[in-house]
Amino acid sequence: MLNLIRKDIVLQKNTLVILLPALLIALLIDRSIIWVGVLFSFAIIMQSFALDEKPSTNLLMNSLPYTRKEIVSSKYIGACVFTFIILLTIVVGNIIIHREITQLDQLLFIAGVIVVFISFAFPFSYLFKSQYLMIACGVLFVLYLVLVNKFIPDLNDRLRAGVQTILSFDNSVLYAGGILAVVLLYMFSWMLSIRIYSRKVF
Template identity: 35%
Template sequence: MYNLIRKDFILQKYLMLFYLFIAIFYTMTGMSMGLLITVLSVFFTINSHYYDEKGKNNVLLNSLPFSRKQIIASKYIGVLIFLFITTLTIWLIRFICQDIVSNSMTRGNITELLISYAIAILFVSFYFPFFYRFPNRILLSGFSILVIMMVALGKTIVSKFGNVMSDFIGGIQTFSSQFSTTGLYISAFVITILIFSSSWLLTLKIYENKDF
């Protein structure tokens, strides 16, 4: 499995330089650390899947002495490793540029970091089962239709989304005020892990039933 994880990083070795540039640039501009980690993790996840689909690499992978369980496990574990490396890299950049960018590890920063991890993990949990289930041509068609709808109904969507998010955030704040911060962290952690584990098993089942 080590070689499978290593493969994903090697295939993106040039993109890693691009990720590093983004990390340096946006850290220097004071961009939210949590948002930066989330965005880079999303890029890594999407490109990891893209390179396997490109040139029918999945066919080659399945001809090698790797089980499908190992192939799927390498995807999920690889994202977790990338999250860890990205966090350390951004912290290092902040430390080096501490005269320009605040480097204080306050409670808010820790909370922001945990939220970014949760968002990145949830994205992976929904992304992999969906994209392993449907062919790229169907996904491309669906994405194109979605973009056209968003352009045509842009103002309406933004207005409706703003109202929904406002109501949602208000509801979350009301609900969370009934519990302690520690209890909320533990609950969020357990829920995220359950979703991540369920996604892993679902993706494995989809991949095992797939013909190449």
């Protein structure tokens, strides 16, 4: 399975070469790393996922001595590796550019958001296709707009306040609870994806 993760990183080599310097430039002009970190991680994880989606690639992967469980698991572990690479770049970039240590809670928050995103995106993409994710996002965005306009006009402010509250939590029990919840969600999504993928016909 390590081979599969290594394969994903090798295949994304060129993307990383473009993405990581771009990430540093983003850090240079803007200090709000959360948005940038989430966007870049999600982009590379989904790019790597989409590359393996073609029926012919599935045929190849499943003909090689790998099990379907391993193929799915490699994507979930690979997503963590990619997130780690992005976070590491942010930390190193911040030290070099701003001479400051990135706060741990910010990093954890980025990782948390990615994990939640992936937990929904992967099973969805295994069930349908990752290209439909954009459509799903579009539909969700419309729902969000309806929500903001009709029901909760200050949703944006509430979200922003929510994020600030989470980041300002000092209570380590709450923190641990949050991490545990996110990890459980990821695990559940992982198992679900294995179930979906093992029934797939190429």
